[in-house]
Amino acid sequence: MRKQPRQRRSRQMVDALIDATAQCIVKHGVDGTTTPRIAECAGVSVGSLYQYFSDKDALFEALGEKLAHDVARALKRLPLPESANLHDLVGGAIRFGFDMLNAREGLFLELIRNWHRLPTARVADVLQDHFLELARLYFIKHHQKYPIEDLQVRMFIVANSTLFTMVRQVSQDEGLLRQEDVAEGLTNMIVGYLGGETGPSR
Numbered sequence: 590m591r592k593q594p595r596q597r598r599s600r601q602m603v604d605a606l607i608d609a610t611a612q613c614i615v616k617h618g619v620d621g622t623t624t625p626r627i628a629e630c631a632g633v634s635v636g637s638l639y640q641y642f643s644d645k646d647a648l649f650e651a652l653g654e655k656l657a658h659d660v661a662r663a664l665k666r667l668p669l670p671e672s673a674n675l676h677d678l679v680g681g682a683i684r685f686g687f688d689m690l691n692a693r694e695g696l697f698l699e700l701i702r703n704w705h706r707l708p709t710a711r712v713a714d715v716l717q718d719h720f721l722e723l724a725r726l727y728f729i730k731h732h733q734k735y736p737i738e739d740l741q742v743r744m745f746i747v748a749n750s751t752l753f754t755m756v757r758q759v760s761q762d763e764g765l766l767r768q769e770d771v772a773e774g775l776t777n778m779i780v781g782y783l784g785g786e787t788g789p790s791r
Contacts, residue, residue: 603641605631607655610648615694619703624648646708653700653712660689661719675735675783678727680776683751687768690759701760713752720748735784747779 609631613622624645628638642648667685690697700707724744728735737743758771 599641602631602633602637603651606633606638606642606648607651610645610652611696614652614699615696618699619649619707650708650711653707653709654715656697656700657712657715660686661715663689664719664723676776676780679779680772683755683772683775686751686755687759687772690755698759701756704756704760713749716752717745717748721745724748737783743783747782751775751779 606627609627610622612630613626617626622645624638624642625635627645627648628635631638642651664682664685667682673681690701721741721744724747725740728737728740754771754775758766758768
């Protein structure tokens, strides 16, 4: 971002530009999204857009960060019932993730299909950090049941391999694998790797 919005009106303009970027991606795709189209959708001049964003990649990055924070906030609101076992909690989080990736009128799907050429490193960092923090809190609370010494290493591997697998599954054009089968396979893999019992609670 070229300059930080300080006044309320400026912040509203920046928010409108980020929202307009999402709308343009849904309507025109990543390749068809241009700064003039974004400015028009937001109801501002292209000159006003360039006061805050140098190009459409900067807008893509800002949108990605916003979406990542939205997902992270939603993850924090996931219920963590005392009676649920690790399999139930991991499976619930993965299915929630798939629901998020499939939502927003195809926005996530279009971004995922172009993941390799978008500024997504910061997005991955935000999601990874929130996932690691949630896992840290859970395993501190249940340390006697899951005495994992290299928790940080394991959670880094789990977070990144899970995110990559989910992105690959959602981006398949033909849907070669059922999403539910992938979710269950991921859940069993993660729970087994963390030393828990696979399979849903009875």
